[in-house]
Amino acid sequence: MALYYTVAPLLLIIFGILTIINTHRHAVRVAAQTLSIGVRRTEGQLARMLLLQVCSHLILTTPFGIIYFMNAFNPSTRTVYITGIRYILVMWQQCDYFLSFFLYIFSGSLYREQLRQLFKWTKQRAPAIHSTQR
Numbered sequence: 001m002a003l004y005y006t007v008a009p010l011l012l013i014i015f016g017i018l019t020i021i022n023t024h025r026h027a028v029r030v031a032a033q034t035l036s037i038g039v040r041r042t043e044g045q046l047a048r049m050l051l052l053q054v055c056s057h058l059i060l061t062t063p064f065g066i067i068y069f070m071n072a073f074n075p076s077t078r079t080v081y082i083t084g085i086r087y088i089l090v091m092w093q094q095c096d097y098f099l100s101f102f103l104y105i106f107s108g109s110l111y112r113e114q115l116r117q118l119f120k121w122t123k124q125r126a127p128a129i130h131s132t133q134r
Helices: 002-034 041-073 080-107 109-125
Strands: none
Touching (some): 002 041, 041 080, 080 109
């Protein structure tokens, strides 16, 4: 319980921030070597995506973690209403497992365009069904 709800989010925040800092330092170093002016778009996208993933993870997992801690350490909180809220928050927490895929797809215009092309391709490949009336 302590590892998943306290240590994991802290490590997620720490390594996310370290990745953003390292990416920024690398971009500055590369820009100084090549004398190109401007910021590469991919570093900004990576930073935004990491921040969005960290925030969404914390928003989706923290409420269930709080209820779970309450139920584990204080047995008097195991009422019918708290159990119902806990089940709702479990469903809310499950969104965390597939949300990162959608954040990844919708974060970049290239990925959105590829998704549109994929849907167009599947739409064109769908067999046409004609009904004939006699």
